[in-house]
Amino acid sequence: MTSSVVDPRELARCRRQIFLSLFIALAVALNTLEFMLPSPAPWFRLGFANILTLVALYLFGGRAAWTVALARILVGALLLGRLFSPGFFLSLGGGVLATALMTGARRLAGERLGPIGASLLGAAGHATGQLLVAWLLLVRHAGLWTLYPPLLLFALGAGLLNGIAADVLIGTLRRHPAFARGATGQVGGEVSPSGK
Amino acid sequence: MALKALWRRMTPLDRMLLCGLLGVALLLCVLVFRLPGGSRLVVERDGRIIYRAPLDRDRRMRLAGPLGETLAVIEHGTVRVLASPCRHKVCIGMGRISRSGEWLACVPNHLLLRIEGGRSPAEDGYDLISR
Numbered sequence: 001m002t003s004s005v006v007d008p009r010e011l012a013r014c015r016r017q018i019f020l021s022l023f024i025a026l027a028v029a030l031n032t033l034e035f036m037l038p039s040p041a042p043w044f045r046l047g048f049a050n051i052l053t054l055v056a057l058y059l060f061g062g063r064a065a066w067t068v069a070l071a072r073i074l075v076g077a078l079l080l081g082r083l084f085s086p087g088f089f090l091s092l093g094g095g096v097l098a099t100a101l102m103t104g105a106r107r108l109a110g111e112r113l114g115p116i117g118a119s120l121l122g123a124a125g126h127a128t129g130q131l132l133v134a135w136l137l138l139v140r141h142a143g144l145w146t147l148y149p150p151l152l153l154f155a156l157g158a159g160l161l162n163g164i165a166a167d168v169l170i171g172t173l174r175r176h177p178a179f180a181r182g183a184t185g186q187v188g189g190e191v192s193p194s195g196k
Numbered sequence: 197m198a199l200k201a202l203w204r205r206m207t208p209l210d211r212m213l214l215c216g217l218l219g220v221a222l223l224l225c226v227l228v229f230r231l232p233g234g235s236r237l238v239v240e241r242d243g244r245i246i247y248r249a250p251l252d253r254d255r256r257m258r259l260a261g262p263l264g265e266t267l268a269v270i271e272h273g274t275v276r277v278l279a280s281p282c283r284h285k286v287c288i289g290m291g292r293i294s295r296s297g298e299w300l301a302c303v304p305n306h307l308l309l310r311i312e313g314g315r316s317p318a319e320d321g322y323d324l325i326s327r
Binding site for chain 1: 208231297
């Protein structure tokens with residue numbers, strides 16, 4: 001109500017916290033919804049929750065993307081009752097490698113990398129991370145890697161869809177005053193959110 | 197057109213990533229599809245071999261595990277799981293296998309079905325050393 005007297009930095013910090021919690025809540029909801037869909041194998045997942053990680057990456061920067069990704073994996077696993085189960089470690093391995101690739105590429109390439117490209121990298125990272133964890137924890141058998149090509153192809157298709165969704169969402173959100181230039185309170189070193 | 201709109205949404209780097217990653221995935225798919233067909237099925241339970249069968253004759257197998265019997269079939273040189281007492285039925289969802297090195301696993305029922313033999317050069321080398 002009296003936002004005019006509030007310190008703008010404090011306002012930005014508050015906004016960032018609220019939006020990140022909303023993103024995490026949405027990501028957990030999508031994660032749970034996706035878990036209820038039929039799937040041919042546990043590693044063939046569409047990864048809708050990654051849309052929110054991408055939105056956080058493009059609107060608030062790499063640190064926010066890590067927050068959303070890790071919180072989503074933890075809270076999502078708690079909600080589905082599979083914390084510390086094999087499925088949890090698969091999802092954690094995939095999520096960590098995907099987020100590392102997305103934030104790393106974004107830091108290196110800056111504005112040259114759009115949400116769709118980041119989503120594709122994330123999808124490939126997720127597929128690779130999952131299989132690596134499965135290989136390390138579950139089956140120490142080289143035959144596991146015959147699953148990799150179809151999994152990667154499937155992940156890229158899903159990543160393309162998620163990337164388009166994230167691109168649309170980011171475009172819509174940037175038009176909102178809360179995400180205008182400077183309002184997201186990014187600190188130095190991160191890429192500026194509005195590229196135009 | 198939808199495809200054109202999609203193309204316009206992407207930055208040049210995005211396009212390169214899309215083409216590059218798709219290319220790698222397709223190449224890997226081709227490589228896997230060109231793996232030689234296997235010659236026999238081996239079933240392991242907790243690392244011990246409990247069943248062996250050649251792939252060229254059709255048959256049904258009842259494989260005992262801790263949860264109960266898993267029903268698998270060999271038909272036209274491919275193997276698949278028909279029924280399993282486990283909860284998630286992942287092993288049924290994994291489909292058919294026929295090439296050397298491919299496998300189906302039912303983790304809750306402690307079963308691993310894998311295919312051996314064929315003309316895999318790695319395996320030949322292994323045999324040469326071990327025999």
